[in-house]
Amino acid sequence: MGNIQLLLRQHVGAPCEAVVKAGDAVKKGTLVAVPTGLGANIFSSVYGVVEEVKDDRIIIKPDEVQPDEYEKIAEGTPLEMVKAAGVVGMGGAGFPTGIKLDAHLDKGYILINAAECEPGLCHNIRQIEESADKIVRGVKYCMEIAGADKAIFAIKKKNEKAVDTLRAAIKDEAAMTIHLLPDIYPMGEERAVVRECLGIELETTQLPSAANAVVVNVETIARVAEAIEDRKPCFSKNLTVIGKINGGNEPHVFMDVPVGTNVGELIERAGGIDGLYGEIIMGGPFTGLPTTEDAPITKTTGGIIVTIDFPNLHGAKVGLLVCACGGSEARMRDICEKMNGVVASVARCKQAVENKPGAPLKCERPGNCPGQAKNNIQFKKDGCEYIIIGNCSDCSNTVMGSAPKMKLKVFHQTDHVMRTIGHPLYRYLRVSKHVEQLPEGK
Numbered sequence: 001m002g003n004i005q006l007l008l009r010q011h012v013g014a015p016c017e018a019v020v021k022a023g024d025a026v027k028k029g030t031l032v033a034v035p036t037g038l039g040a041n042i043f044s045s046v047y048g049v050v051e052e053v054k055d056d057r058i059i060i061k062p063d064e065v066q067p068d069e070y071e072k073i074a075e076g077t078p079l080e081m082v083k084a085a086g087v088v089g090m091g092g093a094g095f096p097t098g099i100k101l102d103a104h105l106d107k108g109y110i111l112i113n114a115a116e117c118e119p120g121l122c123h124n125i126r127q128i129e130e131s132a133d134k135i136v137r138g139v140k141y142c143m144e145i146a147g148a149d150k151a152i153f154a155i156k157k158k159n160e161k162a163v164d165t166l167r168a169a170i171k172d173e174a175a176m177t178i179h180l181l182p183d184i185y186p187m188g189e190e191r192a193v194v195r196e197c198l199g200i201e202l203e204t205t206q207l208p209s210a211a212n213a214v215v216v217n218v219e220t221i222a223r224v225a226e227a228i229e230d231r232k233p234c235f236s237k238n239l240t241v242i243g244k245i246n247g248g249n250e251p252h253v254f255m256d257v258p259v260g261t262n263v264g265e266l267i268e269r270a271g272g273i274d275g276l277y278g279e280i281i282m283g284g285p286f287t288g289l290p291t292t293e294d295a296p297i298t299k300t301t302g303g304i305i306v307t308i309d310f311p312n313l314h315g316a317k318v319g320l321l322v323c324a325c326g327g328s329e330a331r332m333r334d335i336c337e338k339m340n341g342v343v344a345s346v347a348r349c350k351q352a353v354e355n356k357p358g359a360p361l362k363c364e365r366p367g368n369c370p371g372q373a374k375n376n377i378q379f380k381k382d383g384c385e386y387i388i389i390g391n392c393s394d395c396s397n398t399v400m401g402s403a404p405k406m407k408l409k410v411f412h413q414t415d416h417v418m419r420t421i422g423h424p425l426y427r428y429l430r431v432s433k434h435v436e437q438l439p440e441g442k
Contacts, residue, residue, distance in 0.1 A: 004260035006058045011300075013039040015036070019034055057296070097220055105209070110143050120251065178441050180436075241254065249421050319346070325391060332390055
């Protein structure tokens with residue numbers, strides 16, 4: 001095991017402040033950094049010695065022997081223990097779970113996000129298949145803390161084994177039901193989960209609490225159960241490694257990986273990179289970012305993807321269609337550069353809203369697109385030969401309604417990933433956005 005690098009910012013809010021120094025011996029579960037504002041405690045994920053404390057990270061040299069035992073958090077109320085354990089949203093931005101659950105709902109809902117929205121990732125679904133009972137217990141704790149009297153699992157219908165496992169696990173739970181989702185992106189977006197489960201359209205500035213609900217990711221639910229039942233700090237992560245890996249492109253699921261483990265170490269555990277490659281992505285194909293083998297995973301890392309190389313556009317003019325559901329303009333420019341294209345035009349999906357200057361874009365109606373012909377006309381007018389899009393399933397479909405007629409050649413920002421893992425490219429929407437539900441949600 002190589003050195004562990006614990007980034008001091010693994011959550012929404014300000015970076016944490018280190019409470020250890022070089023030379024300190026630490027154990028699994030030793031508190032090493034605390035919030036300075038909005039944030040969550042950070043714990044050592046290994047037994048070892050602190051080698052260095054930098055402005056942005058704590059570096060720990062692990063001992064050769066790693067006992068299973070860990071330092072436990074103090075006893076307290078369920079909410080106090082979730083906060084003490086440093087649990088954050090482990091499927092997205094990393095909002096501190098203790099703050100999210102302190103919602104004081106009025107007979108509201110816990111919505112369990114089991115969509116595993118990003119294509120290629122499958123650790124959430126594997127967790128349901130293997131640990132459904134723990135997840136159900138975690139849901140009960142979340143309901144108790146938040147004041148909810150109902151819970152709904154939002155999961156894609158295609159995950160038949162996981163759905164059957166959930167049905168068996170909740171058959172005697174009167175307050176819990178299942179809502180089946182179509183296999184389109186971005187069904188796991190928080191407001192999309194609210195819309196699909198409750199039929200409520202939230203504004204881009206509204207949180208799920210406006211619908212009397214709290215949305216919690218599957219792995220986060222399990223970490224809540226561990227904090228309360230086992231007094232376990234949040235120092236490990238479940239994730240998927242997939243792509244151009246020796247042995248094939250099947251996903252490799254790793255459970256309870258020590259936070260701070262290097263990307264390269266996990267790729268090696270999966271089999272190592274198979275020859276030349278395009279890039280390594282940390283996260284999912286849509287919202288992930290390029291990374292390096294020496295970068296550490298955090299509490300929010302969901303995937304590590306090794307891709308094939310990019311096609312070469314030989315300096316052709318390219319238009320970028322920036323969408324709230326995919327990469328930022330900076331990410332799309334990065335992809336264009338890697339494809340040897342020249343950005344000649346940039347447009348934004350008409351539903352992509354910037355609530356505050358510089359804030360990440362939000363989609364007004366995630367997964368439902370009004371059309372993109374106007375943007376395609378702009379690209380053609382600006383002399384583009386190619387366009388790169390980062391849209392959801394429905395938006396990509398509407399792009400294709402006019403782009404080929406204008407002789408615009410379309411690339412999706414995820415193409416190199418989809419080709420690597422054998423997934424259909426995002427172009428035309430060939431599945432229904434509506435699925436038949438289980439009788440009474442069971």
